Amino acid sequence: MTALAFAAIVSLALAHPHSVGRDYGTYPDFVHPANGDCTDYTIQTNVTFPSLTYAYPKWKDDHDVAAFLFNMSTKDAAKGSFQPYMDPPQNVTRTYGVSATFCSPKSKNGKEDNVIVATHGGGYDRRYWASSFQPEKYNFVQAALGAGYSVFYYDRIGIGRSQRISGFDSQIAAQARVLNSLLQSVHAGTYTPKITAKKVVVVGHSIGSFITNAAMAVAPELADVAILTGMGYPSASDPAKGFSSYVFSFFGVRIAAQLPADRAPQFASTYDTGYTAFGDMYRHIESFFHHPDYDYEAAEYAQSITAPNSATELTSVAAVSLVAPGFKGKVLITSGNFDLLICNGNCTDTYAMGNQDIVFPGTKPDTYVHPGAGHGVNFGHNATGFYDHILRYIDSSI
Ligand SMILES: *[C@@H]1O[C@H](CO)[C@@H](O)[C@H](O)[C@H]1NC(C)=O
Numbered sequence: 001m002t003a004l005a006f007a008a009i010v011s012l013a014l015a016h017p018h019s020v021g022r023d024y025g026t027y028p029d030f031v032h033p034a035n036g037d038c039t040d041y042t043i044q045t046n047v048t049f050p051s052l053t054y055a056y057p058k059w060k061d062d063h064d065v066a067a068f069l070f071n072m073s074t075k076d077a078a079k080g081s082f083q084p085y086m087d088p089p090q091n092v093t094r095t096y097g098v099s100a101t102f103c104s105p106k107s108k109n110g111k112e113d114n115v116i117v118a119t120h121g122g123g124y125d126r127r128y129w130a131s132s133f134q135p136e137k138y139n140f141v142q143a144a145l146g147a148g149y150s151v152f153y154y155d156r157i158g159i160g161r162s163q164r165i166s167g168f169d170s171q172i173a174a175q176a177r178v179l180n181s182l183l184q185s186v187h188a189g190t191y192t193p194k195i196t197a198k199k200v201v202v203v204g205h206s207i208g209s210f211i212t213n214a215a216m217a218v219a220p221e222l223a224d225v226a227i228l229t230g231m232g233y234p235s236a237s238d239p240a241k242g243f244s245s246y247v248f249s250f251f252g253v254r255i256a257a258q259l260p261a262d263r264a265p266q267f268a269s270t271y272d273t274g275y276t277a278f279g280d281m282y283r284h285i286e287s288f289f290h291h292p293d294y295d296y297e298a299a300e301y302a303q304s305i306t307a308p309n310s311a312t313e314l315t316s317v318a319a320v321s322l323v324a325p326g327f328k329g330k331v332l333i334t335s336g337n338f339d340l341l342i343c344n345g346n347c348t349d350t351y352a353m354g355n356q357d358i359v360f361p362g363t364k365p366d367t368y369v370h371p372g373a374g375h376g377v378n379f380g381h382n383a384t385g386f387y388d389h390i391l392r393y394i395d396s397s398i
Pocket residue numbers: 044045046095
């Protein structure tokens with residue numbers, strides 16, 4: 001290692017007071033699925049990635065957030081006036097602590113050596129995949145274990161029980177390299193007791209699908225099948241713009257640590273001002289649910305487990321290459337038909353335009369539009385129907 005690189009790592013460590021793998025406490029309702037043998041891990045990952053540096057002043061309060069939202073939403077922003085990062089990205093190596101859970105099925109049917117690796121999206125932590133509220137209806141991990149698969153799921157860096165990083169530093173390229181590092185560990189069997197992964201299936205939701213996609217663009221050999229939920233690729237002629245400026249306005253974002261306690265996400269005080277949360281539950285519902293396809297109690301539970309978003313993580317989607325020509329496995333792109341964030345309310349229309357074929361030229365992506373649901377399919381009425389479709393797709397792909 002050169003002296004310069006070493007100095008960079010040391011100063012980084014000093015700049016971030018939270019030590020690697022620090023535990024932020026248990027979730028009040030973090031329950032391992034009853035049909036799994038599950039182990040929690042704190043994993044140290046070392047990753048090298050092209051790092052973006054945030055160019056605007058860091059926010060102090062919601063006036064700054066409002067100014068940021070204004071800046072990114074204008075027609076001049078669409079023409080290029082909004083430039084949140086300094087050029088060019090700098091390659092950096094960093095060490096991040098990741099909090100993860102691995103479960104293998106208690107009842108084995110021969111499929112347990114196929115490991116699903118799930119990356120949650122914005123607004124949540126890993127509990128998006130493993131609801132403790134009515135798990136027979138809303139728990140993807142439980143459904144996958146029931147079908148015989150093993151599942152590895154984790155909190156994205158910065159979020160939940162994983163290591164805190166500044167919300168102004170969080171970015172897709174880093175998250176994708178962390179996923180690749182975790183996938184290498186899954187192949188090596190480091191965190192999958194008694195299981196030797198034969199096939200690895202990557203599953204994402206929303207920003208977690210962008211991270212999964214970016215990971216497959218960098219290291220396509222690390223997975224055999226990709227399931228990207230809450231996902232789509234609007235073409236230039238699609239009125240939907242994917243994760244663009246309007247997403248932040250739908251969320252009604254406010255600085256997470258400054259929200260009143262009854263609207264603040266868990267561990268709110270541990271996030272710096274670069275992290276924002278839904279302004280209130282109805283912002284969350286408008287963005288992730290579709291009336292009348294959900295139970296109010298499910299939405300209230302989903303609100304109770306929300307995690308903050310880093311604005312720079314969301315805007316950095318535009319800075320990574322998603323095109324993954326080296327990925328030759330099966331790919332399923334899917335969401336609720338009424339996904340507002342990705343498809344602007346109609347995924348049938350967005351998928352029909354076919355942009356997913358450009359992102360995965362080495363294979364022929366499949367698409368599935370789940371009836372009735374919005375962006376956060378896992379908490380909609382027919383979430384189990386969604387899981388069935390995904391698990392049957394995996395059955396036929398491995
Ligand atoms: C990560 O890098 C640090 C510093 O270079 C090193 O001490 C540590 O052993 C590495 N950890 C892993 C898991 O490779």
